[in-house]
Amino acid sequence: MKLYVTPGSPYARMARIVVIEKGLEKRVEVIVAKTRTENSPYYAINPSGRVPYLVRDDQVGMEESALICAYLDELDGQPRLQVNTLEAKRLEALARSMLDGLAVWGRERARPENERSPTVLAHEADRAMRLAEAWEREVANPVMHGPFNRVQLTLGCALGMEARNPHFHWRPRHPALCAWYEPIAARASFAATAPPRP
Numbered sequence: 482m483k484l485y486v487t488p489g490s491p492y493a494r495m496a497r498i499v500v501i502e503k504g505l506e507k508r509v510e511v512i513v514a515k516t517r518t519e520n521s522p523y524y525a526i527n528p529s530g531r532v533p534y535l536v537r538d539d540q541v542g543m544e545e546s547a548l549i550c551a552y553l554d555e556l557d558g559q560p561r562l563q564v565n566t567l568e569a570k571r572l573e574a575l576a577r578s579m580l581d582g583l584a585v586w587g588r589e590r591a592r593p594e595n596e597r598s599p600t601v602l603a604h605e606a607d608r609a610m611r612l613a614e615a616w617e618r619e620v621a622n623p624v625m626h627g628p629f630n631r632v633q634l635t636l637g638c639a640l641g642m643e644a645r646n647p648h649f650h651w652r653p654r655h656p657a658l659c660a661w662y663e664p665i666a667a668r669a670s671f672a673a674t675a676p677p678r679p
């Protein structure tokens with residue numbers, strides 16, 4: 482199988498982490514794609530141009546990090562990252578909401594300076610801080626502890642965006658979140674996929 486990624490994408494990082502967590506390194510070739518480039522050869526592989534993108538052994542391609550993570554997790558018939566309760570799914574949605582906002586913020590910051598919208602930048606900065614505040618409480622939930630799961634994966638990748646965005650200061654005033662994140666960031670799969678600083 483081939484997994485197309487970019488080094489800085491938190492969505493692609495989720496899939497890369499699952500590859501490592503599930504010991505699939507020999508079955509999944511990780512390939513860096515050229516996104517956001519006119520006429521990129523990658524567009525012939527994935528017409529949306531987004532990452533992550535998994536080309537399965539049967540040559541069928543799949544988009545969407547959550548789906549790719551679930552597919553990789555189920556390959557050995559023993560999924561262990563899935564969550565099934567509504568409570569866990571509520572938290573997954575909350576983590577995904579934070580990640581989506583951070584991706585919008587990062588995308589806006591990546592535009593040429595004269596094209597950046599101060600309104601969007603301020604809106605996403607505020608959203609990220611409100612969500613960090615919410616997670617300071619939610620992180621006590623049992624779903625966020627115990628066996629590693631896709632909710633922890635999503636929140637861990639969201640918080641890891643601090644490496645990409647120097648304005649994403651989620652640590653001050655959030656000691657519980659800091660304590661929660663420390664062992665997650667120390668996992669071999671997180672360390673091996675740490676996003677490069679811009």
Ligand SMILES: N[C@@H](CCC(=O)N[C@@H](CS)C(=O)NCC(=O)O)C(=O)O
Pocket residue numbers: 489490491492493516517529530531532533544545546547584
């Ligand atoms: N909902 C998608 C989001 C994927 C996404 O937005 N990926 C970004 C990188 S963080 C991308 O590939 N952007 C390239 C582009 O927009 O052309 C997922 O979860 O996989």
